[in-house]
Amino acid sequence: MGEHRLFAQRIGLVGLLNLLIALSSIFLLPILTKTLTIAEYGIWAQIIVTIGLIPSIVMFGLPYSMVRFLAVTEKKEDVQEGFYSVAFVVLHTSAIASLLLFVFSKPIASMLFDDNYTIAELLCLIVFVECLNVLSLNFFRTSQQIKKYSILIFIQTYLTFILVSYFVLSGHGIVGAATGILITRIFLFLIMASLIVSEIGFKIPKFANMRDYLAFGLPTVPGNLSGWVVNSSDRYVIGLFLGTAFVGYYSPGYALGSAIQMFVAPLGLILPAILSKYYDENKIDEAKVVLKFSLKYFLLFAIPSSFGLSLLSKPLLTILSTPEIASEGYLITPFVAIGSVFFGASVIVTHIIVLEKKTTITGSIYILAAILNFGLNLVFIPYMGIIGAAVTTLVAYLSIFVAGTYYSFKYIKFNIDLKFVLKSIFASIMMSSVILKWNPEGMQNVLATVGVCAFVYAVVLLLLKGMTIDELIFFKNVFKS
DSSP states (O other): OHHHHHHHHHHHHHHHHHHHHHHHHHHHHHHHHHHSOHHHHHHHHHHHHHHHHHHHHHTTTHHHHHHHHHTTOOOHHHHHHHHHHHHHHHHHHHHHHHHHHHHTHHHHHHHHSTTOHHHHHHHHHHHHHHHHHHHHHHHHHHTTOHHHHHHHHHHHHHHHHHHHHHHIIIIIHHHHHHHHHHHHHHHHHHHHHHHHHHHHOOOOOOOTTHHHHHHHHTTHHHHHHHHHHHHHHHHHHHHHHHOHHHHHHHHHHHHHHHGGGGGTHHHHHHHHHHHHHHHHTTOHHHHHHHHHHHHHHHHHHHHHHHHHHHHHHHHHHHHHSOHHHHHHHTTHHHHHHHHHHHHHHHHHHTHHHHHTTOHHHHHHHHHHHHHHHHHHHHHHHHHHTHHHHHHHHHHHHHHHHHHHHHHHTTTOOOOOOHHHHHHHHHHHHHHHHHHHHHOOOSHHHHHHHHHHHHHHHHHHHHHTTSSOHHHHHHHHHHTOO
16 A cells, blocks of 8 residues: 555646646746737747657657666666766767757748747757756656656746746747746756756766667657657648648647646656566556556546537637637647547556567557658648648547557556446536536636536546545545645
8 A cells, every 4th residue: 555655646746746837838828829929929839849859859768768777776876877878878969969950050940930040049059958957857757756856847847937928028029938948948957967966976987788778768769759740740730831820829729638638747757667666576466556547547537628628628718818819729629638538548558568668569659650640731731721730639649549558458458447437428528518508708707617517527426436435535545644
């Protein structure tokens, strides 16, 4: 019980963190959309998408290798060797990537940023520091220092919010927003570097295990790149075919639908280290229990959220952005929300493949999904506009879930509570009748509707015995002081 309680407490902590991150995005959205032009907001979306792309390629999957191999390492010397071996490689690959971005900054600015060369040049620096930050954050994830990790992410999130808001509201536009990101990343890196050195000291690595790290990490790069294609490349395709203004219309609705993924984010963060420990100690039944309940409690929140966000998309976007953006982009949310449920479930299930060190399988799944997504985007976006991009996102997420479940269950099969899924869907339908009847508009009415819907969902699910008394007692004890 003690290990399960610690695991659930960590899930709760990171879940709270992701809620705060989501709130920061909600707070920032109206500042950006109501202050910047639609085209400038589209550039902002392209910046965020690009920051997510480069590290996933140039880091060779080494942070993930660090989590897999160092999570059970207790000797300080081994931690030093592993971390600094990875750090030296990432430092050099990130510097090379940033230099290449600078060399090609003009064509990049032309394709992505409406010929804003200043943004393209700032991006070179942001990407370099971001790679170092991703590595440093993974150090705390590997050592399961979840509280420290959460504090660092919180600082990054809200310092970004403060600085970006300040520069934008001060009239510095999209360049000011990018500057806010850069200052935040540099500040966070300095904090993390000092913490890591104070904890493990410094050592020139011998790169003794680098071959094993690369053998594990490199096969994840195609998967990471493909994951980016599935999650973010639609912004690039929309920008190329329709212009950055349509990226601005598309991104808020997409962000609203993908907010569901915040429920799986803590599981994606904590599960690798926890499951690796159980697997290496041959506690397969324990691993199955963790997987079962992780999936159940993700779906507990994700299913009703997909219903609620889909039906409340237009009033929410009207509040958080502008009526123009809401009218153009509200239909994006339902497709992305439903797709995010499948994607979140796949994140949990495919941890089995990682445990078996069959990362080439996950890579292949994402490559095929990326090809499907990108190909459909090229076909649908010119004819269906931004709705076409949303449809292809749903198709890609569904394909990842189906393929991931099929291959994962070849190695370890755990029980999926299908009765609970049906009960959750039924409770969500009952909840949705409240939204359809009230059809709320305005902040107060929407918040009131959300509160009533949460109550209706909980009551119906309890009446259907979707949650057992033992489960409720367990989670009460988890958060009991």
